Amino acid sequence: MIAESGENSATNRVRMGRPGAAGAGRNRFGLTGASQAFDPRVVAIRPDLADIAVAGTHFAPHYAAPMMRSGVLPATALRATPSVDADMTSELLFGEGFALLDLTGGWAWGYCLSDHYVGYLAADALAGPIAPTHCVAAIEAMLHSAPDAASGGPAILPRGALVMGEPEGEWLATSHGYLPLAALADVGTSDKDPAGIAEQMVDTPYLWGGRTMTGIDCSGLVQLAWGAAGVPLPRDSDLQFAALGADKNVDPASLARGDLVFFPGHVGIMADERNIIHASRRWMAVKVEPLADVIARSAAKDHDPPVSGYKRLR
Structure with a gap:
């Protein structure tokens, strides 16, 4: 099933990438030149279907306007294919x-609104959209059945979970239960210490x-930390590097x-002038260790330069 827009689609359209804008008031599309190259991680195009926002720049047999949904599980895996x-x-x-574009065989295809990341979710992990009032500011927050x-x-x-109540x-009374306000922050509130x-x-x-606290990767850690500081970032480290316009030559x-420090395929946050916090595949956990050690390991892999950039949040 292709997810078509409903009567309220004009108010439900995604703002990032402006889905729906290209086809507003139109039912025919045409390319004025060659179809452009795209990054499938953040541009929703399949061989059979594409986001209506890309009509006019990318060819697809069919286009769909997204239907807005929200997650109803603590965390749901986004997968590369429907399996x-x-x-x-x-x-x-x-x-x-x-942003739901297609629903087939119990799988929802579309993209996350926070970072436009494209993939497949279990369809039963989604429900109608909410207008969040608070976000979880503690590492985790228990959803209680009563205010007790x-x-x-x-x-x-x-x-980072979003709730309305x-x-x-x-x-905070929500339709799912009660959350302690001490574990929440108003939506839009920012923490100016991402390293913390x-x-x-x-x-x-x-x-x-x-x-999440259950498991996290290097770019997920940076996205979580800087997002809490009010700076939304893309999902992957190379996309973060490009979005920030980070420097390619850095004096450690x-x-x-x-500060963010980027390596080939990796990123971390400086805890101080000498130590970095990162989700490390070497240690299979989030660790704090001397930056010099991480640089040495990267250099040993023939990466040149081992430190490929940084960006400060001030």
């Missing part, structure tokens, strides 16, 4: 938006495509807390 055995490329967190710390909880939500004393966020994730297991002695 439980496919590689997990990222995760959609509770309450985060998803002794009550049982149906789920534990990860940092009304404050009731020390609690990353430090809270130390010893988290390494998981390719992960974005000039680095300070919060």
Whole structure:
């Protein structure tokens, strides 16, 4: 099933990439030149279907306007293909938006609204869109069945999850249960110390495509930390490097807390002028270690230069 826009599609269109804009008021499309090259990680095109936003620049047999959905599980694997055995490329967190373009065989195809990352989700992980009022600011927050710390909880939500509700004393009442306000922040609130966020994730297991305390990868850690600081970043380290316009030549002695350091296929956050916090495949966990050690390992792999860039958050 191709996800077509409904009566309220004009208000539900995705803002990033402006899906729907190219085809507004039109039912025919044409290319004025050759179809452009694209990055399939962030441009929703399949051999049979594409996001309507790319009509006019990319050819596809069919185009679809996205239907807005949101995640209803603490974290749902985003996969490269519609199979439980496919590689997990990222995760959609509770309450985060998803632009649904196709629904077939129990799989939803589209992209995450937070970073435009394209992939497949289990269809039952999605529900109608919400207008979030709060986000989880603690590493994890228990969703309780009643506004009582002794009550049982149906789920534990990860940092970055989005929720909609009304404050009731020390609690936020949502349609799914109650969350302690102490573990939340108003949507739009930012933490100006991304390194501090990353430090809270130390010893988290390494998981390719992960974005939570259960498991996280290097770019997921950076995305989480800088996102909490009010700076949304793309999903992968090379996309982050390009989006930030990071420097290609770096003097490691000039680095300070919060700086991002990019290596080929890797990224980390400086804890101070000498140590880096990163989700490391070598240690299979988030670790703090001397930057000089990471540079030496990268250089041993014949990477030149081993430190490929950084960007400061000031």
